[in-house]
Structure formats: structure tokens, C-alpha cells
Amino acid sequence: MGFQRLLGRLKPLAQHLQRSAPAADAADGVTGFAAGFDARPWLSRLSPASAQLFCAVFEAGFLIAQADGRFDRAERSHLRRALLALSDEAILADDVDAMLGGFTASLSRDGAAARCESVGRVLLANHAGEAGVYLAAGIACASDGLSQVELKTLEALARHAGLGFDRLALLVEAIRVDLAAEE
Numbered sequence: 001m002g003f004q005r006l007l008g009r010l011k012p013l014a015q016h017l018q019r020s021a022p023a024a025d026a027a028d029g030v031t032g033f034a035a036g037f038d039a040r041p042w043l044s045r046l047s048p049a050s051a052q053l054f055c056a057v058f059e060a061g062f063l064i065a066q067a068d069g070r071f072d073r074a075e076r077s078h079l080r081r082a083l084l085a086l087s088d089e090a091i092l093a094d095d096v097d098a099m100l101g102g103f104t105a106s107l108s109r110d111g112a113a114a115r116c117e118s119v120g121r122v123l124l125a126n127h128a129g130e131a132g133v134y135l136a137a138g139i140a141c142a143s144d145g146l147s148q149v150e151l152k153t154l155e156a157l158a159r160h161a162g163l164g165f166d167r168l169a170l171l172v173e174a175i176r177v178d179l180a181a182e183e
Contacts, residue, residue, distance in 0.1 A: 009178070010086060010131055043095070049126070055099065056122035058083060060136035060157055062103045063115055067140075067153035074143040082135055112153060120160020129161030130171065138175050146172065 043051045058079065065075040083091045083099075107115055123132040136157065140150045151172075158168045 009174075010082075010135060052122055053126045053128060054086070055102075056119045056126075057086075057128065057132045057135060058099060059103045059106070059115065059119050060123065060132045060161075061139040062100065063107070063112065063119065063157065064136040064140040064150050064154050065142075066107075067112065067150045068147040069149075070143075072143050075139055078139045078142040082139065113156065116153060116156045117160045120157050120162075123161040129158070129163050130167070133158045133161055133163055133168065134171050134175065137172055138179065141175055141179055145176075 043054065046054065061079050061082065062071070065071050065079065079100075080096055083096055110118070119132070120129070123129045133154065137146065137154055140146055140154070146154065154172075155165065155168065158165075163171075
């Protein structure tokens with residue numbers, strides 16, 4: 001599959017995150033995420049706003065991938081690959097596990113609808129709606145394509161991120177083309 005091609009389209013997002021100046025404690029800016037989220041070394045070098053955007057992009061992927069009740073091996077692998085690519089290989093396995101734990105706790109605490117709204121608002125505020133939705137759908141498509149419940153969750157996230165249905169349909173088609181490409 002062409003997941004590497006999909007990640008290549010997200011280079012502007014990675015560059016935006018990497019341009020961020022170091023800040024004291026990025027966890028302070030990660031509002032709406034699980035209490036006690038551990039801002040590991042790489043995230044703590046980002047400004048609070050960039051750390052929040054980084055978490056929102058990956059929580060979007062998590063929310064879509066687990067919407068059907070299965071966050072399977074392929075989806076988890078693609079999420080890890082994306083985290084590594086967008087952090088310039090700086091995220092550690094423990095960081096990934098900490099983020100997934102935080103996302104799981106936030107989802108349990110707030111519910112899917114509230115998390116989609118919160119994550120979508122962060123993406124919209126940072127003009128990263130397309131990038132976040134694109135990555136989220138790409139991760140969810142990693143195993144068996146988008147199920148109906150994943151698509152419904154993706155539509156809710158896209159709406160909160162400021163994307164209309166027509167734009168979402170174009171993004172999903174672009175993802176299918178990217179994933180079908182040989183690596």
C-alpha cells in the first residue's frame with residue numbers, strides 16, 4: 001500500500017510542527033485531553049499550541065480508527081508510522097503508548113461526539129482540518145477501508161473541522177488512490 005505516499009502529502013503539517021519554538025511545559029496547553037497527559041520529551045519541545053495541534057491530529061486518527069470498535073494491528077501500525085514521520089522520528093514507543101492511553105481516557109470520559117467536536121475545533125482553529133481528516137481517514141482505511149460507522153464519525157469530525165461533505169468525499173477518494181499505489 002502507498003501509506004508513505006499519503007504521509008508525503010502531510011509534509012507541510014510536519015514542517016509547521018517542527019518550526020515551533022521550545023516551550024516550558026506543553027501539557028499545559030493540551031486542554032480537553034486526558035488529565036495527566038504525559039508530555040514526553042519531544043512534545044515538551046513544542047509550543048503549547050503546537051502540542052495541542054499534534055495531539056488533535058493523532059486523536060482524530062484514533063477516533064476514526066476505533067469508531068467501529070476495532071483499533072486493529074494495521075491501523076495501530078499506520079498510526080505509529082505517521083507519528084514517527086511527523087515527529088521526524090523523535091517520538092518514542094513510550095510516547096505513542098502514552099498518547100494512545102490519553103486518547104482512550106478522553107474518549108471514555110467525554111464520548112465520541114464530544115471528542116470529535118473538540119478535536120475538530122482544534123483542527124479548524126489551526127487551519128489543519130484537511131490534514132487532520134486526511135490522516136485520520138488514511139489510518140482508518142489501513143485495514144478494511146472505511147466502515148459505515150467510521151465514515152459517519154469521519155463526517156462529524158470533518159464538519160467540526162470546517163470541511164463540507166463534497167470536500168470530504170474528494171479527500172477520501174485521494175486517500176484510496178494513495179493507499180492503492182505501490183510503495
